[in-house]
Amino acid sequence: MPSVKIPRKSTATDMTPFVDVAFLILAFFMLATKFKPPSPIQITTPKSVSSDKLKQQDAVVIEFDSTGRVFFTLQTEKMQEDDLNRKRQLLANVSKDRNLGLSGAQIDEFAKMPITIGSPFNEVKSFFDVPIDRRGTFALKGIPVDSADNQLTTWITNAKIAFAGKKLNYMIKGDNNAKYPSFKGVIEAMRRSDEYKYQLITDPEGVPPGTAEYTRRQIEN
Amino acid sequence: MADIDVSGGDSGHKKGPGVKKAKKLSTRVDMTPMVDLGFLLITFFIFTTTMSTPSTMALMMPKDDINKEDQTEVKESGALTILLGKGNVYYYEGQLDAAGANFKSSNFKDIRQVIIDKRKQVIAAHYHTPACEEIQNKWKENHPRDPNWKDACKDKDFVVVIKPNSDASYKNTIDMLDEMTINGVKRFAMIDITEDENKLVQLTEQSASNK
Numbered sequence: 001m002p003s004v005k006i007p008r009k010s011t012a013t014d015m016t017p018f019v020d021v022a023f024l025i026l027a028f029f030m031l032a033t034k035f036k037p038p039s040p041i042q043i044t045t046p047k048s049v050s051s052d053k054l055k056q057q058d059a060v061v062i063e064f065d066s067t068g069r070v071f072f073t074l075q076t077e078k079m080q081e082d083d084l085n086r087k088r089q090l091l092a093n094v095s096k097d098r099n100l101g102l103s104g105a106q107i108d109e110f111a112k113m114p115i116t117i118g119s120p121f122n123e124v125k126s127f128f129d130v131p132i133d134r135r136g137t138f139a140l141k142g143i144p145v146d147s148a149d150n151q152l153t154t155w156i157t158n159a160k161i162a163f164a165g166k167k168l169n170y171m172i173k174g175d176n177n178a179k180y181p182s183f184k185g186v187i188e189a190m191r192r193s194d195e196y197k198y199q200l201i202t203d204p205e206g207v208p209p210g211t212a213e214y215t216r217r218q219i220e221n
Numbered sequence: 222m223a224d225i226d227v228s229g230g231d232s233g234h235k236k237g238p239g240v241k242k243a244k245k246l247s248t249r250v251d252m253t254p255m256v257d258l259g260f261l262l263i264t265f266f267i268f269t270t271t272m273s274t275p276s277t278m279a280l281m282m283p284k285d286d287i288n289k290e291d292q293t294e295v296k297e298s299g300a301l302t303i304l305l306g307k308g309n310v311y312y313y314e315g316q317l318d319a320a321g322a323n324f325k326s327s328n329f330k331d332i333r334q335v336i337i338d339k340r341k342q343v344i345a346a347h348y349h350t351p352a353c354e355e356i357q358n359k360w361k362e363n364h365p366r367d368p369n370w371k372d373a374c375k376d377k378d379f380v381v382v383i384k385p386n387s388d389a390s391y392k393n394t395i396d397m398l399d400e401m402t403i404n405g406v407k408r409f410a411m412i413d414i415t416e417d418e419n420k421l422v423q424l425t426e427q428s429a430s431n432k
Contacts, residue, residue: 015252022259029266034274046395049402050278064391171277176392180305180385183394184413187282196284199277202395211333212405219366 041065041116041140043175048202049213058083059169060159062152062186063116066177069142070186071118072155079112087111090162094154100124120144121151145185152189160193170198280398283410298346299378301339303332304414305389305397306422309429314339321421326429329396336381336404343379344372353377381406384414386422 043065061073074090076083088111095102098121106128109115118140119127130138144151160168172186190198207214297315304311310332313323327335347353353374360373381401385394394411401409414422 015256019252019256019259022256022263026259026263026266029263029270033266033270045275046392048276048278048395048399050276050399052277052279054275054277172280174391174395176390178391179387180389180391180394181387183391191282196282197279199279200395200398201275202278202399204276207403208333211403212337213403215369216367216405219364219368 041069041071041118043173045173045202046176047205048200049205049207050202051204052199054171054201057169058163058166059171060156061171061173062156062189063173064142064175064178064182064186066175067142068178068182069118069140070145070152070182071116071140072143072152073114073116074159075114084111086162086166090158093158093161097158098154102128117155118142121154145182145189147185147188150185150189150192152186153192156189156193156195160195170195171201172198173201278395278398278402295380295382296378299343300380300382301336302382302384303397304418304422305383305385305393306426307388308393309426310393310397311422311425317418317421324421324425326425329393332397333400333404336400336406340376340379340404340406344375347375347378376407379406379408381409383409383411384418385411386414386419 041063043063057075057077059075061075063071063073065071074087076087088107091102091107091110094100095107100121102125109128109132113132117124117127120141120143123141127135127138127140143155156170170190172183174183174186190196207217300315302313302317304313310327310329312325312327312332312335315323317324356374356377357371360367361370364370383394383397383401385397398409398411400406
């Protein structure tokens with residue numbers, strides 16, 4: 001019987017196409033990645049059908065987490081001297097109005113770094129006294145927004161004064177599990193500062209088919 | 222002439238016996254470590270990536286108007302009040318009657334139909350006026366491709382009032398505001414729940430949890 005010779009094949013596969021694909025994907029992710037800014041606050045925003053994208057702009061960002069702590073951040077589109085001066089003016093004014101006793105260096109730090117305020121007035125000073133690299137461990141109590149003592153109003157009003165003559169947007173970012181009273185407190189602070197138009201930061205979601213909004217979008221596109 | 226000599230070392234000119242043959246090295250490189258590294262980086266980037274940029278939802282709240290003339294009047298027949306409790310939705314049409322007979326329970330899925338039905342009902346009950354025609358024509362001008370341009374004014378009496386109580390979560394509130402966008406409700410308001418309504422919501426929730 002003639003035996004059939006099976007040719008011996010090498011087990012080594014050519015990895016090159018594999019590498020090509022892997023690096024293609026890698027390149028895609030590297031370009032698509034936008035790093036989340038480090039934040040001491042964990043917030044999962046609710047979903048909405050809104051299709052307006054969040055832009056980088058001069059804005060007062062008010063956040064509240066699931067436990068109802070409220071935070072205030074002043075975000076500027078650019079970091080020019082004018083913007084820094086406005087930020088400096090904000091904290092200097094609040095410090096003067098409420099006797100926070102902040103030093104000039106601390107006010108300067110607030111202007112130059114993206115610092116989130118999340119303490120009642122009597123603790124702002126001790127927050128700034130902690131060196132910047134150890135602030136992560138500082139226990140933030142949140143800015144009080146209850147109707148008796150709505151301190152957020154002071155922050156918003158002063159931000160408004162500091163940004164006079166420039167468009168300032170107001171953004172609210174709340175956690176799914178936060179209760180309505182914290183949201184109401186924030187709205188109340190806005191109302192007291194005479195601001196009625198703001199943007200809620202949400203996660204995008206599709207519009208359910210068959211609804212009025214769905215047909216509207218189909219017509220307009 | 223234009224040929225490139227591709228022949229092996231031996232075939233062309235013979236070398237003497239003492240000349241060492243240059244060892245041919247394989248040009249193949251082992252790619253495995255490179256692939257390993259590649260995928261490691263891919264996993265890293267996948268985990269750190271935030272794909273969806275957040276969207277923003279514009280919200281406008283009314284000013285506190287002290288003078289009565291500037292306040293918007295709402296027709297009772299066109300009002301739908303939605304109450305938000307711990308997890309459920311409650312609603313009533315028009316005004317809440319003293320015994321709470323028109324107070325109904327719903328949930329986040331069914332409330333959409335309630336809103337749609339109420340809107341249809343308001344449109345059906347619409348009484349035509351010249352002022353209304355003006356609104357319709359204006360709408361038609363701005364939205365030339367909308368086949369429902371006649372509804373622009375017909376649903377003008379339709380107002381949804383959202384009243385979350387203190388147990389309602391932010392998510393529920395946003396979901397309800399979003400429902401307004403989804404159903405094209407042009408007039409809605411978010412106001413505080415009254416004492417009576419809150420009691421009614423809490424009682425209903427208690428009896429539901431006791432069952």
